[in-house]
Amino acid sequence: MAKVTIIGATGQVGSYAAHAVSQFPHVQEMCLYGRPGNEQFLDGLAHDMMDSFAARGTNTRVTFGTNPKELRGSDIVVLTSGVPRRSDQTRLDLALQNAKIVRHYAEQVGRMAPDSILLVVTNPVDIMTTVALKYSGMMPHRVFGLGTHLDSMRLKACLAEFFNVHVSEVHTRIIGEHGDTMVPMWSATTIGGIQIDNMIGIAKLPREEMIERVKNSGSYIIKAKGATVFGPGDAIATLIRTIVEDENRMLTVSTQIRREIFGHEGVCISVPARITRGGVFPIGVRLSITETAMFGESVKLIKDMTEKVCAALDAESQESE
Numbered sequence: 001m002a003k004v005t006i007i008g009a010t011g012q013v014g015s016y017a018a019h020a021v022s023q024f025p026h027v028q029e030m031c032l033y034g035r036p037g038n039e040q041f042l043d044g045l046a047h048d049m050m051d052s053f054a055a056r057g058t059n060t061r062v063t064f065g066t067n068p069k070e071l072r073g074s075d076i077v078v079l080t081s082g083v084p085r086r087s088d089q090t091r092l093d094l095a096l097q098n099a100k101i102v103r104h105y106a107e108q109v110g111r112m113a114p115d116s117i118l119l120v121v122t123n124p125v126d127i128m129t130t131v132a133l134k135y136s137g138m139m140p141h142r143v144f145g146l147g148t149h150l151d152s153m154r155l156k157a158c159l160a161e162f163f164n165v166h167v168s169e170v171h172t173r174i175i176g177e178h179g180d181t182m183v184p185m186w187s188a189t190t191i192g193g194i195q196i197d198n199m200i201g202i203a204k205l206p207r208e209e210m211i212e213r214v215k216n217s218g219s220y221i222i223k224a225k226g227a228t229v230f231g232p233g234d235a236i237a238t239l240i241r242t243i244v245e246d247e248n249r250m251l252t253v254s255t256q257i258r259r260e261i262f263g264h265e266g267v268c269i270s271v272p273a274r275i276t277r278g279g280v281f282p283i284g285v286r287l288s289i290t291e292t293a294m295f296g297e298s299v300k301l302i303k304d305m306t307e308k309v310c311a312a313l314d315a316e317s318q319e320s321e
């Protein structure tokens with residue numbers, strides 16, 4: 001049984017994720033957490049969710065609050081607080097502003113629930129995952145980001161549509177940045193267990209168009225309806241289910257990489273990882289020559305930006321001392 005806390009539960013992604021995650025039988029308590037001043041909204045949200053659970057026959061207890069003590073006893077904390085981008089912005093444009101918010105909550109989680117598993121959703125998610133790891137002081141296998149799990153699901157949907165098969169027949173993953181330098185792992189893409197290069201009699205796969213569609217998916221949805229909600233919310237829910245039910249699945253999430261496995265280090269970025277009740281454990285894989293070069297570019301971009309953001313946060317802390 002598990003207590004899951006959603007920080008930023010008043011937001012679009014946080015509130016949908018809280019509802020989606022509560023359906024899992026192993027989730028005993030769902031704690032809706034927000035910033036001071038949002039108590040009335042959280043109270044209303046809790047009541048609305050309890051009505052839904054009565055209608056659906058869900059037994060999860062809903063609690064809410066804005067005091068850091070609410071974080072105590074959490075097995076999993078999901079951090080969704082932060083500013084979302086407009087369709088004319090990139091996720092990287094949000095880095096400094098959101099890093100301050102993520103630092104604040106990461107420090108609270110590190111103090112109140114240091115043995116929990118912290119899932120970071122706030123964008124730019126790879127940089128925010130390193131910020132959360134640094135300021136929570138938690139173990140690297142206990143802090144991870146949604147990363148390219150959502151992008152991998154978007155590519156999966158494109159491939160299922162192209163091959164006209166059920167999504168469960170498609171296995172694929174995107175590694176690297178949750179952003180423009182993401183790297184599709186065509187070498188690990190199979191349809192019905194068959195590597196895509198070995199499929200005969202199928203029209204040529206429009207790889208470039210597909211990956212462009214995945215890259216632009218977030219801004220496309222934001223332009224049309226203001227925010228991406230169901231995609232990220234259910235991607236979060238899958239990760240939480242994998243942890244609480246100890247499913248040992250291999251998914252692609254943002255996690256701190258080590259030189260001996262990935263040739264790069266000192267940064268959180270998406271790679272295949274085994275996800276268990278004990279945490280998230282990256283798995284080294286051999287990439288094609290093109291994938292290796294693209295992954296290197298992606299790591300470089302995220303590492304440079306992460307260093308700049310962490311330096312700005314450190315400078316700010318020193319000034320206020």
Ligand SMILES: NC(=O)c1ccc[n+]([C@@H]2O[C@H](COP(=O)([O-])OP(=O)(O)OC[C@H]3O[C@@H](n4cnc5c(N)ncnc54)[C@H](O)[C@@H]3O)[C@@H](O)[C@H]2O)c1
Binds near residue numbers: 011080146
């Ligand atoms: N990684 C992903 O795949 C992914 C997917 C969707 C959204 N996101 C990111 O998640 C974040 C939230 O998105 P959303 O659509 O729910 O936004 P939203 O505006 O609906 O909600 C924002 C939440 O953050 C809180 N917040 C805002 N500023 C704050 C501050 N200064 N201090 C404390 N709390 C603050 C708000 O109270 C609210 O709970 C954004 O950064 C967005 O880019 C990431």
Ligand SMILES: O=C(O)C[C@H](O)C(=O)O
Binds near residue numbers: 091217218231
């Ligand atoms: O695109 C965004 O800003 C939101 C999120 O990262 C997404 O990919 O849906």
